[in-house]
Amino acid sequence: MNRLKLFIPLMIFAVLAVLFWRGLSLDPTEMPSSRIGDPMPAFNLPTVRDADAQITEQTFKGEVSLVNVWATWCAACRIEHPFLVRLAEQGMPIYGINYKDDVEEAKRWLGQLHDPYRLSVVDQDGRLGVDLGVFGAPETYVVDKQGVIRHRHVGIIDQRVWDEELGPLVERLKAE
Numbered sequence: 001m002n003r004l005k006l007f008i009p010l011m012i013f014a015v016l017a018v019l020f021w022r023g024l025s026l027d028p029t030e031m032p033s034s035r036i037g038d039p040m041p042a043f044n045l046p047t048v049r050d051a052d053a054q055i056t057e058q059t060f061k062g063e064v065s066l067v068n069v070w071a072t073w074c075a076a077c078r079i080e081h082p083f084l085v086r087l088a089e090q091g092m093p094i095y096g097i098n099y100k101d102d103v104e105e106a107k108r109w110l111g112q113l114h115d116p117y118r119l120s121v122v123d124q125d126g127r128l129g130v131d132l133g134v135f136g137a138p139e140t141y142v143v144d145k146q147g148v149i150r151h152r153h154v155g156i157i158d159q160r161v162w163d164e165e166l167g168p169l170v171e172r173l174k175a176e
Helices: 002-024 075-089 103-113 127-132 159-175
Strands: 043-044 054-055 064-068 094-099 118-123 139-143 149-153
Touching: 064 075, 075 094, 075 103, 075 149, 075 159, 094 127, 103 118, 118 127, 139 159, 149 159
Parallel strands: 064 094, 094 118
Antiparallel strands: 043 054, 064 139, 139 149
């Protein structure tokens, strides 16, 4: 029995090593979403540009689009913003969800950095974000013509992400 006690630290080390190795092999941007395959959640929110305009989930029906969760307090959002502007200039429909942000700051931000969004809803209390399963900003959802969420990307969208992940999916969904 005393000999077995000598191997306990080795067994603990082996278990911790396996758990550590497994943790390092995970991709932090691969965050599953329970909303994939579901329609956009129901909501009725104003837009950043017009507090009187009430937008609903029906807005996302009719064409394949991106729904981008963003905020002025989000440093990564500032990094991805120029790429979103380029996508919008190329004709990609992008809708924004201004997440837990100050509306006046959001207006200034879009005015200074250009507005890639067809519209951006104000989700000041984060309820829409909770319904979508948002962990933070930026997050981007690909929504099909029926308003159904087909993909979720956590993190910055850049040319590589577009070319390898989102662009091919958008083209496939457009062809359906």
